[in-house]
Amino acid sequence: MPRFRERPGQAQCHPATQTPPDQSSLIANRYIIQQRLGKGSFATVYLVKDTKAVAAEKLKVLKEIPVGGLKPNETVHATQEAQLLSQLNHPAILKFYTSFLERDVFCIITEYCEDKDLDCKLEELKRTGRTLSEPQVCEWLCQLLLGVHYIHQRRILHRDLKAKNIFIRKNIVKIGKLCFAVQRVLDVFLMFRQRFQKLLLMAPKAQTPPIW
Known part of the structure; x- marks a missing residue:
């Protein structure tokens, strides 16, 4: 069985956009933005410092998704990542800490992977x-x-x-x-697979005749 052995990494990539930390502005009364890591079509990702975490988990990733102008179905799509991550706990899955709504922005907090992707x-x-x-x-x-x-x-x-x-x-x-x-x-795939296997095992005379 393969083991998950932690070793320090040294991966480097394109430098992230530096954002001077604002000690007077806390997100959810605990997170301070250190720098912007990236920006996509629907979300912006930041490296943040968790002021209430232990030393080994101070740095985390904050994903901000503006939901103020989204339609109901788009809002569900935007929040489903947090819903799924909150159900998972495995060394090979990005660790989820919490999610919350800050004004009109949905925020997801996950672990920080210093070796990038x-x-x-x-x-x-x-x-x-x-x-x-x-x-x-x-x-x-x-x-x-x-x-x-x-x-x-x-x-x-x-x-x-x-x-x-x-x-x-x-x-x-x-x-x-x-x-x-x-x-x-x-579940749908499993249903069709079980049904197909049942047809393979059935005697020809027991199968429903084709309708032309």
């Missing part, structure tokens, strides 16, 4: 003319497969699993960004 790691290796060792590839692949198996056991499909959505922290890969994931879809 797998896409960033591969880009760095390409830039420096290096490659991943075979043992390292096998280790990360095993971790990733265990994480995928874990979410599939809980009837969850990620639907957007790619290098940019796989984060690295202390040499452990973490599946994140479940904003496009869906739950209970696997």
